[in-house]
Amino acid sequence: MKLNPLSGPDVSELDELVREETLLERPHGLWSGAWRRLLRRKGGVTGLIIIGTIVLVALLAPIIAPYDPVLDDFIGDGDSRRRDSPCVHVLGCDEEKTQHLMGLDGNARDQFSRIVFGSRWSLSIGFFTVALAFSVGATLGAVAGYWGGHLDNWIMRIMDVILGFPALLLAIAIGASLGPGIRNTMIAIAIVSIPIYARVMRASVLSIKELDFVAASRTLGAGRLRILWTRVVPNALTPLVVISTLGIATAILDAAAFGFLGLGAQPPDPEWGAMLAAERSQIFSAPHLVWFPGLAIMFTVLGFNLLGDGLRDALDPSLHE
Amino acid sequence: MVQFITRRLLLAIPVLIGILIVTFLLARLIPGDPCKSILGEKATAEACEAFAENKGLNEPLPVQLGIYMQDVVQGDFGDSIRFSRPVTQILVERLPMTIELALVALTIAIVVGVGLGILSAMRHNTAVDVGTMVVANVGVSMPVFWLGLMLIWLFAATLGWLPPSGRLSAGAASIPFYEAWGWEVSESGFWFRTLEFISNHFIFNSIITGDWSVLRDALTHLILPAVALSTIPMAVIARITRSSLLDVMGRDYVRTARAKGGGEGRVVVKHALRNALLPVVTIIGLQLGALLSGAVLTETIFGLAGAGTMVFEAITARDFPVIQGFVVVVATGYVLVNLIVDISYAYLDPRIRLE
Numbered sequence: 001m002k003l004n005p006l007s008g009p010d011v012s013e014l015d016e017l018v019r020e021e022t023l024l025e026r027p028h029g030l031w032s033g034a035w036r037r038l039l040r041r042k043g044g045v046t047g048l049i050i051i052g053t054i055v056l057v058a059l060l061a062p063i064i065a066p067y068d069p070v071l072d073d074f075i076g077d078g079d080s081r082r083r084d085s086p087c088v089h090v091l092g093c094d095e096e097k098t099q100h101l102m103g104l105d106g107n108a109r110d111q112f113s114r115i116v117f118g119s120r121w122s123l124s125i126g127f128f129t130v131a132l133a134f135s136v137g138a139t140l141g142a143v144a145g146y147w148g149g150h151l152d153n154w155i156m157r158i159m160d161v162i163l164g165f166p167a168l169l170l171a172i173a174i175g176a177s178l179g180p181g182i183r184n185t186m187i188a189i190a191i192v193s194i195p196i197y198a199r200v201m202r203a204s205v206l207s208i209k210e211l212d213f214v215a216a217s218r219t220l221g222a223g224r225l226r227i228l229w230t231r232v233v234p235n236a237l238t239p240l241v242v243i244s245t246l247g248i249a250t251a252i253l254d255a256a257a258f259g260f261l262g263l264g265a266q267p268p269d270p271e272w273g274a275m276l277a278a279e280r281s282q283i284f285s286a287p288h289l290v291w292f293p294g295l296a297i298m299f300t301v302l303g304f305n306l307l308g309d310g311l312r313d314a315l316d317p318s319l320h321e
Numbered sequence: 322m323v324q325f326i327t328r329r330l331l332l333a334i335p336v337l338i339g340i341l342i343v344t345f346l347l348a349r350l351i352p353g354d355p356c357k358s359i360l361g362e363k364a365t366a367e368a369c370e371a372f373a374e375n376k377g378l379n380e381p382l383p384v385q386l387g388i389y390m391q392d393v394v395q396g397d398f399g400d401s402i403r404f405s406r407p408v409t410q411i412l413v414e415r416l417p418m419t420i421e422l423a424l425v426a427l428t429i430a431i432v433v434g435v436g437l438g439i440l441s442a443m444r445h446n447t448a449v450d451v452g453t454m455v456v457a458n459v460g461v462s463m464p465v466f467w468l469g470l471m472l473i474w475l476f477a478a479t480l481g482w483l484p485p486s487g488r489l490s491a492g493a494a495s496i497p498f499y500e501a502w503g504w505e506v507s508e509s510g511f512w513f514r515t516l517e518f519i520s521n522h523f524i525f526n527s528i529i530t531g532d533w534s535v536l537r538d539a540l541t542h543l544i545l546p547a548v549a550l551s552t553i554p555m556a557v558i559a560r561i562t563r564s565s566l567l568d569v570m571g572r573d574y575v576r577t578a579r580a581k582g583g584g585e586g587r588v589v590v591k592h593a594l595r596n597a598l599l600p601v602v603t604i605i606g607l608q609l610g611a612l613l614s615g616a617v618l619t620e621t622i623f624g625l626a627g628a629g630t631m632v633f634e635a636i637t638a639r640d641f642p643v644i645q646g647f648v649v650v651v652a653t654g655y656v657l658v659n660l661i662v663d664i665s666y667a668y669l670d671p672r673i674r675l676e
Contacts, residue, residue: 043458166651167610168617172617260464261621261633290467297467
């Protein structure tokens with residue numbers, strides 16, 4: 001826009017500009033707006049690509065993996081030995097030898113196949129743990145925030161007690177008393193993360209229950225539960241989306257630690273943490289057995305962390321330019 | 322300031338008493354008969370009666386609580402079920418290792434984390450900034466145990482610069498300062514335990530006795546586990562420092578400081594950083610839990626007999642007195658760390674002292 005120092009701003013141009021701006025500002029919902037803002041951030045997009053890839057790998061695991069992840073590979077594969085280094089034909093490995101992209105593990109199983117199937121384990125552990133913690137935590141938080149009073153006090157004090165312990169140590173204590181196994185791992189990790197969801201949900205409900213549209217519902221005679229579930233909760237869920245995405249990352253990391261300590265997935269399941277634990281003493285002789293499971297964990301966790309951070313920025317109204 | 326610290330210390334006492342009561346009740350809530358778990362499943366009724374009488378289990382709960390608290394205040398946490406040794410003795414042996422590991426890791430995390438945070442805030446939106454934040458993101462996404470194994474692989478197995486595990490080289494021994502100085506001490510009692518506890522901090526002990534070869538040995542053994550343990554707190558601290566500093570750098574008083582002709586370095590250090598550090602200090606206080614959880618994994622990988630491996634073994638073996646002792650010590654540590662955090666607040670922001 002040109003500024004003429006004698007006559008002031010050109011009114012017709014200003015008019016046009018205003019019209020353009022209004023045309024550009026097409027009304028859109030919270031989620032479509034957030035989605036577009038997410039796609040504008042490098043971190044968020046990187047996270048989406050990583051997670052998308054891993055989800056694809058998990059879905060197509062039987063097609064991608066050249067071998068069975070659990071059965072030994074000894075039979076019918078004469079030249080492969082236990083803990084063989086990776087053999088990739090394109091990278092100059094002898095064409096005569098059988099190709100194993102990530103080498104063989106201690107039971108002469110193709111490690112690439114195990115890593116591929118491991119993605120199913122990690123994704124489902126992350127998802128189910130968060131689903132469990134989310135449903136319990138969000139319900140407690142919503143009830144505490146909406147009802148208030150003694151109930152609120154009791155729920156939140158219990159949450160404070162859980163938060164007072166170092167999370168992974170408490171999870172280990174719960175996991176140890178429940179016994180090893182993947183289901184108990186998920187329960188233990190979910191329990192220690194419940195308070196986070198409860199707190200965020202409570203804060204969110206507190207801010208929404210005083211808004212006019214909730215008061216309107218109440219005036220129209222809607223019952224408490226009905227208002228809570230149809231008016232308050234759907235609008236209070238937004239901040240939990242971010243927490244849940246980051247929570248999947250933490251759950252995958254913690255579950256891998258459980259597997260590593262021998263409390264989580266048990267052999268021969270191809271869980272990345274358990275795979276690392278089984279071969280950790282081979283770090284000097286067969287480091288590839290330690291590299292790949294760790295890299296797999298790292299990329300998956302990185303993907304969810306990046307997506308979570310991206311979502312946080314995209315959903316934060318104070319950051320909209 | 323002295324008044325502020327005294328008040329904070331007095332406020333910590335009821336919290337500690339609360340922790341003692343909760344720990345005591347938690348131990349009673351655990352299912353199972355203590356007699357059967359200590360004397361064995363086939364213990365006779367008479368033996369159990371004598372056992373209960375002996376351990377004071379026939380007293381009413383409040384009396385038991387009183388006795389327990391009296392014992393704990395005197396540094397007596399009972400005996401380990403698994404080892405039949407006093408829990409205090411086990412803590413004296415195992416805890417210093419973890420304290421040294423955590424302190425060195427925290428120092429690395431703070432120095433490098435705050436440094437990287439400042440660097441990337443000052444070079445906002447440049448390659449340096451992007452690079453640092455990529456490193457920080459990867460840092461929080463890495464499993465501690467995997468990073469530890471990778472460090473062993475690189476620095477111990479491939480380069481051979483550092484030892485892969487253990488606390489001291491075979492044959493090396495740390496001579497306790499009280500022996501080195503020829504103190505006459507009886508080998509038991511609270512006083513001796515305290516001396517032993519202090520001298521089991523090998524780094525501190527070798528510094529005060531001037532035993533440089535042991536100091537070097539202990540440090541070379543500690544560096545890999547400490548680096549592994551420090552990554553996650555370091556990444557978290559770097560991110561918070563950066564965002565907090567960026568926020569402060571946009572404020573009016575920073576612009577004023579610049580307008581007065583202060584150099585960029587001076588503006589950041591003298592004006593912006595002090596205010597930017599408040600959230601950083603909060604985060605550092607919150608990292609204690611992460612350090613303790615990480616210690617279990619780090620100590621497992623590096624073959625260190627610290628409190629982390631101790632509590633993991635105790636949990637899997639249901640050694641309740643050991644778990645109980647550990648919880649009390651950790652909770653006390655939490656309270657102390659929060660105290661230090663509050664004092665740093667008061668130092669950084671004088672308004673807090675007045676409240």
